[in-house]
Amino acid sequence: GQQVMQIPQYQHVQEGEDFTTYCNSSTTLSNIQWYKQRPGGHPVFLIQLVKSGEVKKQKRLTFQFGEAKKNSSLHITATQTTDVGTYFCAGAGGSYIPTFGRGTSLIVHP
Amino acid sequence: DGGITQSPKYLFRKEGQNVTLSCEQNLNHDAMYWYRQDPGQGLRLIYYSQIVNDFQKGDIAEGYSVSREKKESFPLTVTSAQKNPTAFYLCASSRMGGTGETQYFGPGTRLLVL
Numbered sequence: 001g002q003q004v005m006q007i008p009q010y011q012h013v014q015e016g017e018d019f020t021t022y023c024n025s026s027t028t029l030s031n032i033q034w035y036k037q038r039p040g041g042h043p044v045f046l047i048q049l050v051k052s053g054e055v056k057k058q059k060r061l062t063f064q065f066g067e068a069k070k071n072s073s074l075h076i077t078a079t080q081t082t083d084v085g086t087y088f089c090a091g092a093g094g095s096y097i098p099t100f101g102r103g104t105s106l107i108v109h110p
Numbered sequence: 111d112g113g114i115t116q117s118p119k120y121l122f123r124k125e126g127q128n129v130t131l132s133c134e135q136n137l138n139h140d141a142m143y144w145y146r147q148d149p150g151q152g153l154r155l156i157y158y159s160q161i162v163n164d165f166q167k168g169d170i171a172e173g174y175s176v177s178r179e180k181k182e183s184f185p186l187t188v189t190s191a192q193k194n195p196t197a198f199y200l201c202a203s204s205r206m207g208g209t210g211e212t213q214y215f216g217p218g219t220r221l222l223v224l
Contacts, residue, residue: 009150031210042200042215043153050210088152092210097143097168102152 002027004091006101014109019076021104023089031092032065032072037103038085046074046087079108113137114216116201121221123188123195131186131219133201139214141207142184146170147198147218156199159184160207188221196223 003026013019023032031050035043047056049065049072056063060083062075072091076083086105090098114135123129135142144156155168159178173192178184184203188195199219204211 042218045212097155097158100153
């Protein structure tokens with residue numbers, strides 16, 4: 001079945017440093033979604049990418065979808081303490097239901 | 111105020127006991143989902159439903175059961191056959207079934223086996 005690998009599992013940064021999490025699928029995806037889960041909270045939708053090579057920005061967050069539609073990344077510029085949480089990608093391929101990666105937990109040290 | 115509600119927030123289960131987790135949505139969404147979250151494991155799909163009176167097994171359905179008698183409700187029963195039920199359970203809904211639909215999550219229920 002479809003597998004979505006996400007790395008790294010944890011990332012410690014100093015406030016102001018950049019952060020990137022990577023998502024790789026074993027199969028070609030029709031789209032990929034990104035969610036953020038704050039500590040003790042529930043996942044909240046951030047964005048969806050559909051087109052090959054697509055790049056979308058939300059303030060300090062940049063999302064990319066690979067040309068082959070098998071990988072994606074989320075980059076945060078100049079992290080802040082409010083960025084703390086776990087970031088999940090969820091890729092949808094031939095199956096109806098997106099498959100979630102294991103998530104990357106971002107820890108920001110002030 | 112639209113959204114998804116889950117109850118209870120915390121639930122304690124004794125060995126051999128069945129427990130039911132509630133999930134209600136007033137978003138008029140057709141599709142609903144149940145996920146289990148364990149530390150470092152991400153979200154694993156238990157069951158999903160695209161329409162009333164129909165549901166499908168996810169990746170880890172063994173030891174769980176669901177029903178979808180009403181559009182707004184999708185309760186999950188954790189049966190005694192589930193040998194390791196301690197986890198964080200998340201319910202979600204989307205406007206309709208199909209890829210590309212945003213999932214909206216409830217606040218979750220933490221289940222602990224005594």
